[in-house]
Amino acid sequence: MDQDFDALMFQTGAVFTPGAPINERELFSGRKDQVLKIVEAVSQRGCHAILYGERGTGKTSLSNMITAFLARRQAFVVSRTNCDISDTYSSLWAKAFKDIEAAKRRPDIGFGGLRNPLTAPPQDYALNSDTPDGVRRTLQGIAATAALIVIFDEFDRIRRPDAITAMADTIKALSDHAVNATVLLIGVADSVDELIREHQSIERALIQVHMPAMSDGEIRGIVMSGFERLAMEIEFEACEDLVQYSQGAPYITHLLSIYSARAALGARSMIVCAEHVEAGMIRALDQWQQSVKSLYDDAVRRARNPALHRDVLLACALADVDEQRYFVAGAVGAPLSAIRDRDVAPLTSARVLKDLSEPGTGQILHRAGEGARRRYRLFNPILRPYIIMRNVRDKRIAKDVLHRRSASRAEANDPDWTDASTF
Ligand SMILES: Nc1ncnc2c1ncn2[C@@H]1O[C@H](COP(=O)(O)OP(=O)(O)OP(=O)(O)O)[C@@H](O)[C@H]1O
Ligand SMILES: [Mg+2]
Numbered sequence: 001m002d003q004d005f006d007a008l009m010f011q012t013g014a015v016f017t018p019g020a021p022i023n024e025r026e027l028f029s030g031r032k033d034q035v036l037k038i039v040e041a042v043s044q045r046g047c048h049a050i051l052y053g054e055r056g057t058g059k060t061s062l063s064n065m066i067t068a069f070l071a072r073r074q075a076f077v078v079s080r081t082n083c084d085i086s087d088t089y090s091s092l093w094a095k096a097f098k099d100i101e102a103a104k105r106r107p108d109i110g111f112g113g114l115r116n117p118l119t120a121p122p123q124d125y126a127l128n129s130d131t132p133d134g135v136r137r138t139l140q141g142i143a144a145t146a147a148l149i150v151i152f153d154e155f156d157r158i159r160r161p162d163a164i165t166a167m168a169d170t171i172k173a174l175s176d177h178a179v180n181a182t183v184l185l186i187g188v189a190d191s192v193d194e195l196i197r198e199h200q201s202i203e204r205a206l207i208q209v210h211m212p213a214m215s216d217g218e219i220r221g222i223v224m225s226g227f228e229r230l231a232m233e234i235e236f237e238a239c240e241d242l243v244q245y246s247q248g249a250p251y252i253t254h255l256l257s258i259y260s261a262r263a264a265l266g267a268r269s270m271i272v273c274a275e276h277v278e279a280g281m282i283r284a285l286d287q288w289q290q291s292v293k294s295l296y297d298d299a300v301r302r303a304r305n306p307a308l309h310r311d312v313l314l315a316c317a318l319a320d321v322d323e324q325r326y327f328v329a330g331a332v333g334a335p336l337s338a339i340r341d342r343d344v345a346p347l348t349s350a351r352v353l354k355d356l357s358e359p360g361t362g363q364i365l366h367r368a369g370e371g372a373r374r375r376y377r378l379f380n381p382i383l384r385p386y387i388i389m390r391n392v393r394d395k396r397i398a399k400d401v402l403h404r405r406s407a408s409r410a411e412a413n414d415p416d417w418t419d420a421s422t423f
Contacts, residue, residue: 005265008230012261015229018254022061025069027229029221029250031062034209038066041207042076042149042182046175049182050155050196052189053211054325054381056251059186062211063151070149077103077142080151089163093129093138096150100142101127132169139174139181148181155187155195168198175205190324212323213248213381216406222253227272232261234272241277244402245392247317247385252284259283281389292386295379299356299364311339312352314397316365316378317387318405325384326368326375329353338401 015027022028034051041049051059067078079099081092128134142148158164171183187195192208214222223242227234234242242260246253259280264272296313303309318335319327329350336344353376357365364383365376378384391397 005268008232009262009265011230012258012265015226016254016257016261018251018258021064022058023064023068025065027222027225028061028065029225030214030218031058031065031211034062034211035066035069037207037209038062038184039070041184042066042070045180046178046205047182047207048171048175048184048202048205049207049209050185050187050192051209051211052187052192052195054190054213055188056249056381057211057213058250059188059211060153061250063153063184063186067149067151075146076149077146078149078151079103080153083152083154083157085157085159087158087163088160089166090129092152092158092163092167093135094127096152097127097129097138100148100150132166132173135170136173136177136179140177140179143180149184150181151184151186153186155185156189157187164196165198168196168202171202171205175202210323213325214246214250215248216243219243219246219248219250219253222250223257226254226257227261230261232264232270232272234260235274238272238274238277240403240406241274241281241399244399244406245277245281245385245389247388249381249385252382252385255284255287256280282393285386285389285393288386289382292380292382295364296383296387296390303352303355308348309352309356310391310396311336312349313356313364314339314387314391315349316353316356316376317384318402321377322375324377325381326377328375335401335405338405339397 038049038051041047051062053059063080067076067080070076071078077100079096081095081099083092128138139148139150152167167183167185174181174183185195189195192206220239220243223234223239238260242253242256245256256277257280260272260277261280263276263279263283264270267276269276299313300306300310312332315332315336316327318339319331321327321331329346332349332353333344333346336349353365357363357367357376364379366379368375368377378387388397388402392399392402
């Protein structure tokens with residue numbers, strides 16, 4: 001029996017992978033809207049897609065799933081290129097072509113794997129990665145024998161504006177010539193504009209897909225399918241705690257799930273309960289990135305009234321946010337009253353928000369807009385779960401305050417993660 005626990009202990013790290021994108025359909029949760037939009041782009045000749053959102057929201061995982069899904073249905077050749085700061089337009093396409101050439105040598109996935117024998121015979125084509133026209137001609141040659149999906153991940157890392165302009169021109173050329181190839185650009189950004197300013201010229205050809213934080217239902221999906229894979233059970237309350245601590249960040253869900261599973265297995269239990277999640281949460285807090293810990297500690301330490309600043313920060317972490325994680329000053333009022341157990345004057349909290357968003361050491365909030373349009377957001381998406389967990393651990397907030405706030409949020413749009421019909 002002990003042997004099984006040890007093996008399972010090890011297996012937790014293969015099922016929950018905070019450090020790696022998902023590669024397996026069964027462990028992939030939700031994201032139906034985003035999947036549908038990208039599949040639409042791939043299925044429409046002349047259409048391309050751009051997937052953008054904050055760090056760690058699951059963009060690479062989503063692209064893995066889509067390509068795996070499409071490859072099962074049709075002979076697609078997929079190339080995946082990670083961009084880096086040294087890349088030029090030409091080096092990007094040279095890397096992509098190398099991938100495509102490699103696929104040619106793998107009959108299972110590439111050109112030999114075509115399911116439609118009537119497709120045109122292979123043509124000769126020269127690999128030209130220097131100009132948008134050269135790339136378009138090359139892709140046209142290749143696409144005569146197999147449909148292509150060309151993915152450029154980490155697109156935000158490209159530093160050369162000319163490479164980005166040329167990429168927009170390429171998309172335009174591929175679209176105008178209706179080449180049977182789909183380009184998928186992926187990057188960390190709040191808006192498409194940040195990734196590719198020239199996008200107006202290719203607006204009709206480029207389907208824009210935003211990757212928001214995950215919904216509670218999607219996070220629950222990660223927990224349930226992971227524990228199911230491990231043949232473990234998780235109690236309802238324990239699962240809800242995990243969902244609340246995650247705050248829409250799948251990376252945190254994976255991290256907490258590993259530690260919670262190991263706490264349960266360490267106690268020789270196949271059922272994860274709330275106390276295992278609590279132990280997992282404390283362990284995760286110890287391992288948290290130092291940069292995030294320091295940002296929080298500095299913001300509280302340098303404050304004139306550390307207790308008030310700490311509570312306002314917690315209220316910021318609990319405030320209702322928009323898709324870009326921004327909240328308005330008024331959204332802090334209700335959680336702050338719940339934390340302090342009494343009403344706090346809006347002027348007081350507004351003053352603290354201003355303090356916390358002043359440039360210089362201790363700045364932990366980003367401020368945008370003026371006057372009535374002023375909004376704030378925590379600098380780093382991982383701060384939100386960190387602040388909440390730290391305050392739960394230090395018993396400054398009860399877990400039921402978290403659960404009550406979550407219950408009051410509309411769950412109407414929660415996708416049904418168990419429905420695999422889109423795949
Ligand atoms: N739909 C999902 N279901 C289950 N786990 C997910 C899902 N999406 C992402 N994850 C998990 O979340 C973490 C981040 O995922 P991923 O690397 O795909 O995000 P990303 O947006 O590409 O990140 P980055 O911006 O750093 O490139 C990983 O641990 C991954 O396993
Ligand atoms: Mg990624």
